[in-house]
Amino acid sequence: MSNRNNLIFKGLYIVAWIIFVGLCIEAGALIVNFIFSIYNPEVVRNLYQKLDLSEVYNKSKWEYFGVYSFILFISILKAYLFYLVIRLVSKLDLARPFNSDVASQITNISYLIFSIGIISHVARETVKSLQLRAIDTDALNPFWADSQAYILMAAVVYVIAAIFSRGVEIQNENDLTV
Secondary structure, X not given: OOHHHHHHHHHHHHHHHHHHHHHHHHHHHHHHHHHHHHHOHHHHHHOHHHOOOHHHHHHOHHHHHHHHHHHHHHHHHHHHHHHHHHHHXXXXXXXXXXXXXXXXXXXXXXXXXXXXXXXXXXXXXXXXXXXXXXOOOXXXXXXXXXXXXXXXXXHHHHHHHHHHHHHHHHHHHHHHHO
């Protein structure tokens, strides 16, 4: 493997760590805000990222908990996704990339990405029902605006996982014939 590829690979590893830390901070801040909003409902107006869910909270606490649960679940899954990416990059040996652990991790990553996409889509459609009752939900759109992109990305990563699985089979056959 060339020195340039090794440098790019290390750069991607560092970027993955930076994204993971950022997503963990976001998920942690959302969890802390949620806990504060349970004990002090006046905080609902001043949530993390200027997320004002006071209108939803005043209409129905259960809807507020449901919407916030979607937000928390999606943010935690995104952080977990990058944790799995970091584990994958740390275990990946570019000299012999095709092994069963890498193939199974890539498959698990594709399932997780698909789950994020589906949950984001369900959350977006659920929040649309709140709009029918004249509740402003524009502040929530950044949390699940990219649900279709996650579903498409899951398909691409699944194809890559299938290629890696086939590569493992071919590599094992070559090892047996030598």
